[in-house]
Amino acid sequence: MELTEQHILPVPQQRAWEALNDTAVLRATIPGCESFEADGENGYAVAMRAAVGPVKANFKGRMSLTDINAPHSYTVVFEGQGGVAGFAKGTAQVVLEAESETSTKLSYTAKAQVGGKLAQIGSRLVDGAARKIAGEFFKRFSAYLTGEAEPDAQAAESESPDGAGDNTSAQAADPSERAAEAAEHAPGGKGHKSWKAWISKF
Numbered sequence: 001m002e003l004t005e006q007h008i009l010p011v012p013q014q015r016a017w018e019a020l021n022d023t024a025v026l027r028a029t030i031p032g033c034e035s036f037e038a039d040g041e042n043g044y045a046v047a048m049r050a051a052v053g054p055v056k057a058n059f060k061g062r063m064s065l066t067d068i069n070a071p072h073s074y075t076v077v078f079e080g081q082g083g084v085a086g087f088a089k090g091t092a093q094v095v096l097e098a099e100s101e102t103s104t105k106l107s108y109t110a111k112a113q114v115g116g117k118l119a120q121i122g123s124r125l126v127d128g129a130a131r132k133i134a135g136e137f138f139k140r141f142s143a144y145l146t147g148e149a150e151p152d153a154q155a156a157e158s159e160s161p162d163g164a165g166d167n168t169s170a171q172a173a174d175p176s177e178r179a180a181e182a183a184e185h186a187p188g189g190k191g192h193k194s195w196k197a198w199i200s201k202f
Contacts, residue, residue: 001111001112001114001123001126001130002109002111002112003108003109003110003111003127003130003131003134004107004108004109004110005107005131005134006105006106006107006108007105007106007138007142008099008103008104008105008106009104009105009106009142009145010102010142010145010146011102011104011145012101012102012104013071013072013097013098013104014071015104015145016096016104016106016145017096019144020094020096023036023037023038023044028144029137029140030048030133031048031050031133031136031137032048032049032050032133033046033047034048034058035047039062042065042066043063044062044064045061045062046059046060046062046063046078047059048080050133052125053121053122053125053126053129055085055086055118055121056085057082057083057084057085057086059080059081059085059088060080060081061079061080061088062078062079063076063077064076064077064078065077072095072097073095075091075092075094076091076092076094077090078090078091078092078112082116082118084116084117085116085117085118086115086116086117086118086119087114087115087116087118088115089112090110090111090113091111091112092109092110092111093108093109093110094106094107094108095107095108112130
């Protein structure tokens with residue numbers, strides 16, 4: 001499996017680098033992460049829950065940083081075991097480049113091998129799951145960087161092993177509730193105040 005992506009982070013390069021090396025931030029923003037602790041020099045012990053198609057498992061492993069060139073780049077070497085679900089191991093090259101004084105482009109190329117049941121379900125599902133996890137991570141990571149969410153608050157969010165615990169926007173309320181609310185505030189309705197107030201609900 002190979003995954004190459006780019007993301008724009010809404011902070012200066014130094015700030016992005018510091019956050020990427022903060023265990024509390026990573027523990028709170030990596031989907032399904034249960035623990036992320038320092039383990040030796042530039043090494044970390046990681047435990048997380050993940051779902052890849054029909055395979056759901058708890059993974060325990062280790063990642064280490066090599067070829068460190070702060071605050072520009074490093075290489076991540078990782079390996080994890082998920083019991084009967086199988087294993088995953090590989091590397092990821094991460095590069096930070098200043099886009100402006102207030103934004104940073106993060107580029108990475110990850111290469112991984114999987115075994116056990118993970119290998120049996122096919123590369124298409126594995127790639128899809130990897131992209132989903134990466135996408136959710138950067139969504140949470142950017143929210144933390146912009147102050148929209150703190151690590152402790154994100155860590156407290158409930159999250160099921162298959163990722164069903166993702167935050168849902170308040171705008172995605174039940175359609176029947178939105179309809180009732182609209183009727184309540186529509187012109188001539190029980191709670192009608194003005195056209196302006198009614199329109200502002202949408």
